[in-house]
Amino acid sequence: MAGNPDSDAAGVEAWRAILELVGWGGTHARPPRFPTVAAELGLAPKQMGALWYLEPGDTTPMRAIGERLHCDASYVTDLVDRLEERGLIERRPSPDDRRVTLIALTGAGVETRAQALAKLHEPPEEFAALDEDELRRLGELLTKVAAAEAIPSG
Amino acid sequence: MAGNPDSDAAGVEAWRAILELVGWGGTHARPPRFPTVAAELGLAPKQMGALWYLEPGDTTPMRAIGERLHCDASYVTDLVDRLEERGLIERRPSPDDRRVTLIALTGAGVETRAQALAKLHEPPEEFAALDEDELRRLGELLTKVAAAEAIPSG
């Protein structure tokens, strides 16, 4: 972000609006979306993050979950313990490497995950302030941004 | 969100991109912005939220902080204790009502708050994927959305 001043200003404005919508803004202070949805399903935010990361039908080493969630391996153990107690996931020994434990969603896990994603993906009511063309344009622009590789700063 | 299908689809797409950018997405899993910035400054997320809410030069009853941050009064006490220990805020008795304690930022608090906001408001690198016109348009659309009153669903 060291371009021309006008562009920077527009970027700051856009970003600030995003923070606002997401519940991290200073002005209206909406409740933050992700933790709220997690709480509605009786999940800790990271538990929901883990469920999200797990693809239905797929199998994932515990280590990968920790990397994705930016949390310690010991906490992944705890996370997995609790999700397993609730019957949402199961552990399976890896056939390839006897050190690794693979995680898979159970049927109940697939269902809970779907509920979580449905709630999360529900756009905010405020989108009604835009007409259809505006909304489509917004979607295009944001998708272009989100698809871009983050340039590691520094 | 019960409009026409096209509009809904565009909204979902836009919203999904926002979640992605903010670190709540499933695909790239960027680290979530707000907690990361707080950690960089050695603050708990809610501590940073409190600092944000406090306007420099202003004075705010503790109760209001709890409402804004959606947390319990007892935790506000703790929050304020720790922020006060670090010299970022100070308590002042209210002249109007001897039950209420007013909170004000100290000089150090104003400075820390500014640092936090600067980091938070820094747009993501990915905005570089848009040219100036696109960025301006994005800013306009998002601002319009963020300024809209949320229609309480139900």
Place this chain on the structure above:
DNA sequence: TATTGTTATACTCTATAACTATA
């Protein structure tokens, strides 16, 4: 020797309940 996962432990975040002072 390095890596995956677990256990033990402790620290931080946050809420509930009971309480004090004031209104």
Place this chain on the structure above:
DNA sequence: TATAGTTATAGAGTATAACAATA
């Protein structure tokens, strides 16, 4: 009686360090 804030306490979230098993 209701409201602002505090204290005591407990629970959930998360990390560090030491460890076992496997590679």
